[in-house]
Amino acid sequence: MAQRPSPKSGGKVSRRDFIKLMAAAGTVMTFAVFADWGKFLPPPKQQSTERQMVELPDGSQANVNSFPVNHAEAVIFPKTDDPVLNKEAFRTWQFIRLPEELGGKTNDVSAFRMYSMVCLHLWCLWKYWPQDGRKRGECPCHGSMYDPLTGKAFAGPAALQAPPSNVLPMLDLEITSDGNVWIKPPNWSPNGNGVVGYGRFLT
Amino acid sequence: MALKFTFPGRFVSPLGFLGMLTFVIFIILGITGALLMLYYEPILDRAWDSVKNINDVIPYGFHLRNIHYHASNAMVMVALLHMYYQYFSGRYKIRNEILWVTGIILGVLTILEAFTGYDIIFSERAELAISIAASLTNSIPILGPQMTEAFFGGGFHDFVLRFYAFHVFLLPIAMLGLMVVHFPRFLVFDIPMVMAITGAIMLTGGVFPVDMGLKFDPNVPPGITVPEWYLTGLYAFLRSAYDKFTTGVAWPGLFIFALLIIPFIDRYKKFSWKDRPIITAIGITSLAQIIVTTYWGFYIDPDRTKSLLERLVIDPVFLYLVMILLVPLSFGFTYMMIKLARNAEANAKIQPKKPTTKSSINLSEKWIYAIFVALLAFQVYLNIAAYYAVLNGMQNYSLFIIGIMMLVFAGMFHIFRHGKSMQKAPPPRPTIPPMPAKAKPPSLTQPGGPEAPQIAANTKVLGDLAAAEKTLAPSAKGSTPSSQSVQSVNKTESPSAHSEQKLVTDEKK
Numbered sequence: 001m002a003q004r005p006s007p008k009s010g011g012k013v014s015r016r017d018f019i020k021l022m023a024a025a026g027t028v029m030t031f032a033v034f035a036d037w038g039k040f041l042p043p044p045k046q047q048s049t050e051r052q053m054v055e056l057p058d059g060s061q062a063n064v065n066s067f068p069v070n071h072a073e074a075v076i077f078p079k080t081d082d083p084v085l086n087k088e089a090f091r092t093w094q095f096i097r098l099p100e101e102l103g104g105k106t107n108d109v110s111a112f113r114m115y116s117m118v119c120l121h122l123w124c125l126w127k128y129w130p131q132d133g134r135k136r137g138e139c140p141c142h143g144s145m146y147d148p149l150t151g152k153a154f155a156g157p158a159a160l161q162a163p164p165s166n167v168l169p170m171l172d173l174e175i176t177s178d179g180n181v182w183i184k185p186p187n188w189s190p191n192g193n194g195v196v197g198y199g200r201f202l203t
Numbered sequence: 204m205a206l207k208f209t210f211p212g213r214f215v216s217p218l219g220f221l222g223m224l225t226f227v228i229f230i231i232l233g234i235t236g237a238l239l240m241l242y243y244e245p246i247l248d249r250a251w252d253s254v255k256n257i258n259d260v261i262p263y264g265f266h267l268r269n270i271h272y273h274a275s276n277a278m279v280m281v282a283l284l285h286m287y288y289q290y291f292s293g294r295y296k297i298r299n300e301i302l303w304v305t306g307i308i309l310g311v312l313t314i315l316e317a318f319t320g321y322d323i324i325f326s327e328r329a330e331l332a333i334s335i336a337a338s339l340t341n342s343i344p345i346l347g348p349q350m351t352e353a354f355f356g357g358g359f360h361d362f363v364l365r366f367y368a369f370h371v372f373l374l375p376i377a378m379l380g381l382m383v384v385h386f387p388r389f390l391v392f393d394i395p396m397v398m399a400i401t402g403a404i405m406l407t408g409g410v411f412p413v414d415m416g417l418k419f420d421p422n423v424p425p426g427i428t429v430p431e432w433y434l435t436g437l438y439a440f441l442r443s444a445y446d447k448f449t450t451g452v453a454w455p456g457l458f459i460f461a462l463l464i465i466p467f468i469d470r471y472k473k474f475s476w477k478d479r480p481i482i483t484a485i486g487i488t489s490l491a492q493i494i495v496t497t498y499w500g501f502y503i504d505p506d507r508t509k510s511l512l513e514r515l516v517i518d519p520v521f522l523y524l525v526m527i528l529l530v531p532l533s534f535g536f537t538y539m540m541i542k543l544a545r546n547a548e549a550n551a552k553i554q555p556k557k558p559t560t561k562s563s564i565n566l567s568e569k570w571i572y573a574i575f576v577a578l579l580a581f582q583v584y585l586n587i588a589a590y591y592a593v594l595n596g597m598q599n600y601s602l603f604i605i606g607i608m609m610l611v612f613a614g615m616f617h618i619f620r621h622g623k624s625m626q627k628a629p630p631p632r633p634t635i636p637p638m639p640a641k642a643k644p645p646s647l648t649q650p651g652g653p654e655a656p657q658i659a660a661n662t663k664v665l666g667d668l669a670a671a672e673k674t675l676a677p678s679a680k681g682s683t684p685s686s687q688s689v690q691s692v693n694k695t696e697s698p699s700a701h702s703e704q705k706l707v708t709d710e711k712k
């Protein structure tokens with residue numbers, strides 16, 4: 001409208017067009033504030049800045065001196081006071097101490113891995129099998145298999161998915177001087193620790 | 204909004220008001236759904252148990268859940284039939300395109316509504332459906348992961364709660380809003396047909412009561428499950444290849460987009476399917492592909508010695524080859540049908556016009572009363588039977604009986620209408636057919652379906668000597684099947700009749 005000059009205005013924006021433009025701009029400016037309200041939809045991520053302990057199913061904290069080599073436990077993270085939420089599959093993680101040949105003997109963080117148990121294919125819960133010849137994560141549903149060293153799927157349907165959906169989300173760990181294992185505050189993004197049920201970019 | 208409801212005084216073909224029937228089923232779903240909300244709990248570990256409670260413990264919970272479930276299937280089915288009827292009869296040309304466009308969006312929302320419905324039971328199958336939906340959303344380039352978080356939330360607890368919110372409020376509200384735009388101003392509200400649909404839903408619930416499925420446990424590998432029938436077509440594509448975006452988002456998106464723009468592509472000036480060969484052929488192609496993939500999605504190799512993945516995966520080359528092959532087949536079929544129909548029309552013109560004699564069994568008033576009383580007695584009996592079936596825990600049997608009661612009511616209402624129009628009508632003259640075909644009261648034999656008028660016409664012709672002589676002559680001349688079909692088309696077609704009935708009889712051939 002504004003491009004087509006009316007004969008009177010001689011190429012300039014007419015008064016009527018100008019007022020229309022102002023009205024449109026006013027409308028946009030009035031409702032622009034609600035664009036940010038889209039943040040209501042995704043649930044807030046627990047961005048705690050404090051480390052949390054690796055609490056084993058028996059209630060004790062995982063310790064580098066007592067946790068056996070080539071062994072895994074299911075750990076709830078982030079843990080809440082709500083027993084229903086603690087049952088949530090998206091909060092279950094596999095805490096693995098690697099087998100000897102992959103460096104599980106060393107007494108530092110490199111011996112441990114913590115991956116989301118939610119299979120990247122169709123969200124069943126996979127788990128680590130320590131038996132000789134297996135020593136890998138296996139999903140009971142469609143047979144996806146995960147490398148315990150990196151969390152990358154190497155067989156089954158999950159392995160065929162495009163990145164980031166072929167690598168399990170992984171939590172960063174740290175070990176204090178008393179040998180206790182802690183979970184560092186996670187960065188829930190595909191480029192960080194990954195998104196549960198979606199995956200992580202392997203860097 | 205000036206809505207005008209027409210309560211037809213005689214039997215009219217339900218093809219013309221399938222949209223209204225969809226709305227009626229929507230209302231049934233709204234009522235049963237609202238009642239189910241009283242007991243359903245959208246909480247991670249209680250969703251399935253609350254549905255089980257409704258199903259097994261709450262009195263008549265079984266009935267309501269089954270009606271709700273089967274009505275959802277019926278709604279998708281009737282909406283699909285409605286769409287294809289409008290498509291082939293070219294009715295979207297009558298009013299502006301907004302009716303068609305809103306209709307397509309309503310159809311998509313209907314499927315989403317049904318999908319969210321069977322997910323909030325949170326059985327094994329529901330979990331698989333949710334995870335597939337989430338992975339499809341994730342596969343959308345750039346915005347996918349954000350959209351997943353925004354709509355699905357982060358975790359099973361969120362999924363159940365959010366799908367519930369979508370299912371009971373957001374989607375129905377959106378559908379109601381679209382319906383306001385979508386509704387034409389004149390609606391046919393045919394009570395016998397509405398009751399018959401309700402009865403059919405209940406009968407189906409009685410014969411095939413919906414099961415609970417297994418409660419989802421992330422540690423237990425699920426059995427092989429397939430989605431509901433309206434999604435198995437999509438599922439067949441998902442099973443074929445691993446690129447989720449192409450198979451699960453792009454193909455259905457393309458399909459919906461193609462449907463949306465059909466009225467803008469269809470530039471034929473005429474309405475009938477015979478006069479719009481390319482559009483009809485495209486419709487037949489889509490129908491053929493939907494039917495084939497829907498079946499294919501259900502089919503899982505029964506050989507249990509093979510691995511699960513081997514049984515599930517469909518060879519993409521095979522699938523796409525069949526899809527491509529269906530195109531020339533459907534086009535050939537369509538053009539053949541059009542040619543046959545044209546030949547039939549031409550032959551019909553050559554033959555002498557028979558007097559348009561339609562229907563029927565003419566019941567006298569005395570017999571109408573007798574039948575009414577008998578049906579009333581039958582309803583009393585069915586009431587008692589339904590009550591005792593529930594007392595004895597035979598839930599699905601009682602649902603079945605109630606379905607029959609609805610059908611009997613449809614019949615009763617039909618006879619009532621028939622009797623009323625008989626009272627208004629002038630006394631019949633003995634020799635000639637008493638009234639022009641249009642104003643004639645319907646017969647009991649008519650509501651049987653599209654072939655009913657044909658049967659009625661046949662019986663009448665047999666009764667009428669003069670007409671019988673006329674029909675005997677051509678059928679004696681040529682006894683080939685094609686001339687037979689010509690006759691039937693000719694019979695069903697009254698001069699003023701729409702092409703609807705012809706369309707039905709032709710498609711049946």
